[in-house]
Amino acid sequence: MAIMGEPGTKDLLSLDELEAAGNAHSGRKHILSILVENKAGVLTRIAGLFARRGFNIDTLTVGPTEDEQYSRITLTFDGAMHSVDQVTKQLHKLINVLKIRDLEPADTVARELALFKVAVEGPQRAEVMQISEIFRGKVVDVTRRSVIVEVTGTTDKIEAFERMVRPFGLIEMMRTGEIAISRGRGET
């Protein structure tokens, strides 16, 4: 049965059947993978665009790619606050932006690296080291009153580790923000 107003049919369109597209807020976190020309000022253009359009960036990482002409920017933002449609369309208007992918969480491997400097004394050190082991973290520096632990993983895992070590006395935490790559053979 032909649906009324389908392209290719002679029927006219019922206005009631039309549904608005775009501009919807997804309500979840989005990871955008943006391939840009490796030129001076590109990051400023992207950061400036977010600032003037009132988009909040949660995390942002920039790095080289397998091709030196291009850089990869991975940024995350909250889809409850901004329409992903509008964010990607505005980004596409930048001449130096080549490709943008809104990565599907299920088809993506996302990782973040974090360094935790934890205050420890006496028996607490062993306890922190034990927790680190469970999280497959690595102790990279030890002093009489502190340890530095390196943890890699998803944002959830890093946040869980933070909750575990915070009670010991978290002196400092440094996080890189997420990088992400699509699963499978195809390019991100």
Add this chain to the structure above:
Amino acid sequence: MRAVDAIMECLKAEGVEVVFGLPGGANLPTYDAFVDGGIRHVLVRHEAGGGHAAEGYAKATGKVGVAFATSGPGATNVVTPIVDAMMDSVPTVFITGQVRTDLIGTDGFQETDTLGITMPVVKHSFQIRSPLEIPRAIHEAFHIARSGRPGPVVVDIPQDLSRAEIEYAPITDLHLPGYQPTIEGNSKQIRQAAKAMASARRPVIYAGGGVVNANASHELVEFATSDRFPVTCTLMGLGAFPAPHPQWLGMLGMHGTRTANYAMDEADLICCIGARFDDRITGKLSEFAPHAKFIHIDVDPAEISKNIPAHIPIVGDCRHVLKKLVKEYRGLEGVDPGRTDEWWQKIRGWQEKHPLGYTDSTDAEIKPQFMVQALYEATGGDAIVTSDVGQHQMWAAQYYHFNQPRRWINSGGLGTMGFGLPAALGAQVGCPDQTVVCIAGDGSIQMNIQELATCAQDKIPVKVFIMNNGYLGMVRQWQELFWEKRYSHVDMGSFPDFVKLAEAYGATGMRFTDKATLVDDMKAALAIEGPVVVDVRVTREENTYPMIAPGQPARDMVG
């Protein structure tokens, strides 16, 4: 050749006839190239005047307007025209001088971060780091400025690099992998749009400046007359659809006609072509066109569903899309031509009940609306009209019934006072055989009045009609309506004496105060050779109506 000579060759290869600008230290080499460069240069008196002149030239001719400025203050002076060109999608290239490369970053004399300052307000920009990059950057700048959604492009060239020796060959293989505007429009979507229009009982076509930019006026008329679709235009779109046409509803938006705004409010399908649902159009967004579904045609995908979610989005150049849309529409079967009868009855009712109007004076006093009507009559409705920003701009839009595109040149998005005179200058340079008039306010005109000297020196015969009410009129109106008439710093008195000022600048100065002879007086002014400034004294406190109060829905128009 020197890089600066290559710049001249690039400009010629891009078809540039004229550059508006002002020299300074950092672009001395470039100005040396003008001596033998074979390109006309109009020496403006302030870089902002040069920028707006380039915009006026671009809007009147459809070609890319070019402005030159030196580093530092020269560059910051063109920031306003750059933003203006961005907001109104005007194809323009700004070439700015920069301090020597060894001085960059040292707070050198007349150094400023031009690229950084302009970055948020350009379509794109180039910082030259090697003289070899100059020709490619300039060709790419022109391509970006004029294609897709047009806009301003800045090329910032350090002084020492512009003096270097380079080889120049015209560049045709532009390498812009991240820039491929969609032009054609999706055929399936276009068919959907045609079908939706064919079943709409209360359709409205809402056209904007994108139609003018795409030179799609003919196609717009073709589409509208493929059925009996009512048409309204934004401030930027005026002239895209001929005002005397029976399907014309008048301008829409804050100071549009009641008919146009009511039609949008009750429409069941709105076909937006090259417009962007600006807040001056929608009024209160949540109550805008509550019964309507939307077709949105725009060359810039980011405009689609930005403010109003589109039901049928079509990304493409308005002319290409409209051509296909006309073909699709005319190919449809079973379209009931009588389905809009009731709609038209309603529209004719509004038109009859709410025509644009004002209470004329009973003595010699010139009402501002009357002044625009008189100018329409004196010019036979056939002039290129530029305006500044404020009440006079709205009255010009309402009462000068534009029947062709590129005849109405004003600053819409940014609302830049001081735009009108330099824009008229640019338009006149681009269209030497046309009558170019500037309708200015007594406040606005003073913001770039120095360009009268440019007009006088270069014999650019623009005719400036100052609607002089001695107020910053639009602000006064808002203070009257929304701030209990507590007038705060809007009274400009009767300063300066515009007649004497015009004469000092080498233009002809006149003053008109009598309604009875106004049309003939204007005709006499228009017949004078060279630039003319006419101080037209109008009613001091007259309000621009009708009006959608800010933040209110269209159906609650006042006045």
